[in-house]
Amino acid sequence: MESHWEDDRRVEGEIGKFMDKFFYSKLADRCGIKAERVYERELQLSGVDLYLTNSHGAKCAMDEKAASHYINSKLGTFAFEVLSRDSNIGWLVNGELKTDVYSIMWVEADDKKYPVVDSGATNYYHSLNMNDIRKVECLWIEKKKVLGYLKEKGYDSENLYKRALFIKEKGWTGKVDTYPTRSNDFWFYSTSNLAERPINVQIKKEVLLELAHSRYCVTREGF
Secondary structure, eight states: OBOOHHHHHHHHHHHHHHHHHHTGGGHHHHHSOEEEEOOOHHHHHTTOSEEEEOTTOOEEEEEEEEOTTOTTBOOOEEEEEEEOGGGOBOTTTOTTSOOOEEEEEEEEEOTTTSOOBSSSOOTTGGGOOGGGEEEEEEEEEEHHHHHHHHHHTTOOHHHHHHHHHHHHHHTOOEEEOOSSSOOSSEEEEEOOSBTTOOEEEEEEHHHHHHHOSEEEEEETTBO
């Protein structure tokens, strides 16, 4: 069992470079939104990758989240962390983080290096660099919208965390249905092949599209 934390961080940095060049640098002219990337490690650890400021001066903190293990995968969900390593609270339910908005991203890249797959993780995803990327689909979703949706389904932040702890204590892995009401739109997932052994709540993409404030498909030609 191994940790991919360093690989993940590097790959996310490459995705960030692509977005800086082909998206964030053009937002002011296209949408009247100024994007300012954060490089202070302390702020990054507090859930802030960028600050966005609109034409009225309103400012929000954005956390970028990419499905970086699933490049060119026809992934119909996105995973939100509830429980991280050593039973630490995951970023979705951590009320101390400063995140206002998530930018959740699905990445398409050079299909000769990363063959398209119907499901499952991508081979060699850890070798991704900015020049490999062809398209990034991103949804901007307020954190409170995600939590509000789950709360309506019976899972507020406390219940999400308690359920994740229960799943860990039971040693369950893979997909775990919501309980007592089983939902087809979201479920828990316990990952057993990573040292961190995170437990996430996976939400279907069609639900996220309904919750999203904005959707962008970013290519080298524009968005």
